Amino acid sequence: MTGDRNLPRLQATPTMVESTSFTVEQLPEFTPMTWTMSEIRSAIPVQLHVRHTWKGLLFLARDVLMAAVAWKLASLIDPTFRRVSVTQSLTPFGAEVARWSAWLAYWWFQGLIFTGLWVIGHECGHGAFSSNKHVCNVIGYIAHTLLWTPYFSWQISHHRHHSNHASVERDEVYVPKTRSDLGIPRASSNRIDYEEYFGDTPIYTLFMLLRQQLLAFLAYLLLNASGQKHYPKWTNHFDPDSILFTKRQRNAVILSNIGILTMVWGVVNASRIWGVSEVIEYYGIPWLLVTHWFVMITYLHHTDMELPHYRNKQWTFQRGAATTIDRNFLGWQGRFFLHDVAHYHVVHHFFPMMPFYNTQEATSHLRSFIGDHYRYSDKPVFKALWDTYNNCQFIEDEGDVVFYRDRRGRATVRPAASLCTDPVVDASARERTM
Structure with missing residues (x-):
């Protein structure tokens, strides 16, 4: 079996059509992969799936040591x-500028270090940290709880995200909004004034993007924001009886809640002993940056104009797994501090239980096998964040293979003609927008 089999029929690298007249027929076609998971797994050397507890513990110790050193150095900033x-x-002004510069450096690097610790907890949640389940759960529970993530509750929903990724009906997070969700008329030969729906000013767009970066994860945990729309109102990760969990998982959710309540108690007491400002400086701002980095990483992994979403029988696990994109995230800093997660x-x-230190080599084998179905972007990540937030607006209500459309109703890729059996999708091929 070779990696040249069944490459998608993309006639050119998908780019936004900039002509004044846009038709779907102009776009490159996409055909979903047909490989089975067993075929894909056979392309990855078996030894890359092996988990070494000692190696995971070394990375954990490195992160904890870096966090402690950074914390100690921060304690010297104001006195110095x-x-x-x-x-x-x-001069007093120069000293103040230097002091704030030192704090900014601390927040930047401690935020990355804390995010690396969060990634270790994520590895534990998948069982990728160690072959010993108890080791994974103890370390993951501590790491995630210290960073305000309900370990078992999030582990459960995150597992379902992996099991159903890119399924419009079943995925757990970053579920695309549809045309009808936004109240946009069905695609037809009639002109649609998209400016009426997406005519936001850049300042307002920036505000909404910042809100996403700082509050999206909390909103997802508390309110199911960006989750499945058919879940009941008030679905959240803290209710043991939530639709997110089974009765057998109830105690795990309660244990996660106990961890978060312990953190509340700890932060309140730390604020009483050392002061609120101290807690915010040393811990609060780095933690806020963890939220930012985590949301940014996951959003850019799963959201792109070139990535398909599937409905009905067109979805398979392997097609969903390929609906992600690797990114050059902060260069060496992303690789070193974030454990290659981006x-x-x-x-x-494809293989959630594979340890992160083997993913680089495994990616080379995977890329060789699946060819153009593998997606990678080296676009600077902050530009990618802005472009993605502005471009990826909605998908069609119907169609078994769909792609994001932008603020002018345009796509960059279309499903192969054999997949376009829905009249709405066919009608959209005749759509003209300025």
């Missing part, structure tokens, strides 16, 4: 730059 000798040497995420969706 408020010394009389320093203020006289740098650089090699596609292979993680």
Whole structure:
């Protein structure tokens, strides 16, 4: 079996059609893969699936040590730059600029270090940290609880996300909005004024993007934001009787809640002892950056104009796994501090129990096998975030293979003609928009 089999029929690299007249026929076609998981698994050397507890513990120890060193260095910032000798040497203004620069450096690197610890908890949740389930759960529970993530509750929903990724009907998170969700008329030969629906100012768009980056994960845990729309109102990760969980998982959810309540108690007492401002400086802002990085990473993994979403029998596990995109996320910093979570995420969706330190080599084998079905972007990630947030607006209500459309109703890829049996999709091929 070779990796040249059944490559998607993309006639050119999918790019936004910039002509004044847009038709779906102009776009490159996409044909879903037909390989089985056993065929794909056979392309990956068996030894890359092996988990070494000792190696995971070394990475954990490295992250904890870095966090402790960064914390200690931060404790020296204010005393150092408020010394009389320093203020006289740098001038009071210069010393203040240096002090804030040092705090900014601490927040940046401690945020990355904390995110790396969160990734370790994520590895534990998948059982990729160790072949010993108890080791995974103890370390994962502690790491995630310290970073305000209900370990078992999120593990359960995240497992279902992996099991149903890119299924419009069953995926757990980053479920695309449809045309009808936004109240946009059905595609037809009539002109649609998309400006009426997406005519936001750049300032407002930036505000909404910042809101997503800082609050999206909390909103998902508490309100099921970006989750399945058919779930009941008030679906959340803290209710043991939520539709997200089975009766057998109830105690695990309660245990996760106990961890979060313990964190509440700990932060309240720390604030009473050392002061609210100290807790915010040393812990609060780095944790807020963890939320930002985690949301940014996962959003950019699963959202792109070139990535398909599937309905009905067109979805398979392997097609869903390929509906992700690897990104060059912060270069060496993303690789070192974030344990390659963003650089090699596609292979993680195929094999969630594979340890992160083997994903680079495994990705080379996977890419050779699945060819153009593998997606990678080296676009600077902050530009990618802005472009993706502005472009990926909605999918069609009907059709078994669908792609995002932008603020002007345009797509960059279309399903192969043999898949376009829905009249709405066919009608959209005649759509003209300026």
